Amino acid sequence: MSTRKPRRSVRAPLLVTALCVWSGVAATAAAGDSPDREARYPRMAPIEEYLMDAAGEMALARSAAPAAISAAAEVLVLKPQGYETAATGTNGFTCLVERSWMAPFDSAEFWNPRVRAPICYNPAASHSVLKYTLWRTTRALAGHSREQLREATRVALASNDFPPPEPGAMSYMMSKDGYLGDGTGHWHSHIMVHVPKVAAASWGANTTGSPVVVDTRDIPGQTIFMVPVAHWSDGTEAPGL
Numbered sequence: 040m041s042t043r044k045p046r047r048s049v050r051a052p053l054l055v056t057a058l059c060v061w062s063g064v065a066a067t068a069a070a071g072d073s074p075d076r077e078a079r080y081p082r083m084a085p086i087e088e089y090l091m092d093a094a095g096e097m098a099l100a101r102s103a104a105p106a107a108i109s110a111a112a113e114v115l116v117l118k119p120q121g122y123e124t125a126a127t128g129t130n131g132f133t134c135l136v137e138r139s140w141m142a143p144f145d146s147a148e149f150w151n152p153r154v155r156a157p158i159c160y161n162p163a164a165s166h167s168v169l170k171y172t173l174w175r176t177t178r179a180l181a182g183h184s185r186e187q188l189r190e191a192t193r194v195a196l197a198s199n200d201f202p203p204p205e206p207g208a209m210s211y212m213m214s215k216d217g218y219l220g221d222g223t224g225h226w227h228s229h230i231m232v233h234v235p236k237v238a239a240a241s242w243g244a245n246t247t248g249s250p251v252v253v254d255t256r257d258i259p260g261q262t263i264f265m266v267p268v269a270h271w272s273d274g275t276e277a278p279g280l
Contacts, residue, residue, distance in 0.1 A: 080139075080150040086119050086180060088152035089138050097125050100134040103157035104211035105272050109134050112159055121177040131162030133169055139220075140179040141172060144189045148220045157214040164208035168233050171201050171260065196260060204233035204261050213272035227267040228277035237262050 091099070096116045101109035113128030115135040122135060139146075139154035148154065160169050174195075178188055195201060213228040229252075239245050242264050244253035252265045271277045 080148055080152075082184075083140075083150045083179065083182070084152040090117060090119070091136070091155075093125055096136055099155060099157050099214065099216055100136050100159075101157075102214040102216055102272050103134055104132070104159035104213060105274075108132055108211065109159055109272070113165075117176070119180060121180055122173055131165060132159050133165040134159040135172075136217075137172060138176070138179075140175060140188070142220075144185055144192075146220075148222075149185055151220065153218055154220060155216075155218045157212065157217045159211040161207070161209050163205035164210050164233055167202045167205045168208055168210070168261065174201070201260065203235040208233040211272070213268065213270075213277075215271040215273065215275070215277070227279070228269075228271045229265045229267045232264045232266070234262050234264070236260075 093116050097114050100114050100116070101112070103109065104112070108130065109132070111128055111130040112126075112132035112134045113124060114126040115122040115133065116125040117136065117138065135158060137154075137156040137158055139148055139151040141156070142149050142154075175188060175192070178191060183191065209230060209232045211230055212226075213230070215225055215228070217225045219226050239253040239262075242251050242253065243249045244251040244264055250266055252267070254263060254265075267277075267279060269277060269279070
């Protein structure tokens with residue numbers, strides 16, 4: 040799920056972030072990509088550099104959303120083979136900390152081991168968008184190269200292996216403690232709405248005076264509309280765009 044303008048492209052099944060991709064991180068790493076940064080992160084670092092202390096990761100994951108939501112959410116933490124459930128939830132939300140490989144494939148920080156992108160998916164996004172995050176993370180940790188991940192994603196999309204974002208799919212990225220990239224920091228506190236591919240104009244995104252931002256990069260499978268909010272998850276004031 041930066042100071043850049045996030046974007047998503049035409050129709051296809053799910054495939055975030057985020058992820059970010061951005062899903063989470065998909066909403067992270069764009070602006071400021073540069074050849075020197077590419078040279079800094081040419082390949083995956085040792086897996087240990089992407090891992091965290093479980094208690095610290097749980098706290099960071101929960102910081103993605105207000106406590107009234109995240110306290111009752113399922114929490115996932117990253118292990119060497121992929122994400123594992125560290126706390127069960129009761130409200131259908133899922134909180135986790137996404138890593139750099141959820142960024143678009145052309146991101147210079149695709150393998151940046153410092154990236155920590157806390158995100159909480161609502162029930163609809165947990166049933167759809169989250170599946171791609173787990174799929175891509177498992178393959179990254181298994182040692183797949185960026186090009187192998189890109190090709191596997193292309194094949195999965197062509198085979199309709201992933202569902203599109205369910206109606207109402209959204210997520211919170213309101214943590215003041217996230218690190219979305221060297222040129223990004225923790226960006227702005229925001230919520231994200233995940234939809235199958237649509238034009239930015241359908242939401243009036245990226246237009247003068249509109250609070251809605253859409254990532255202008257091509258991230259397969261969905262369009263993510265981001266709306267900055269005025270406070271962090273702990274209630275303190277957050278800077279605007």
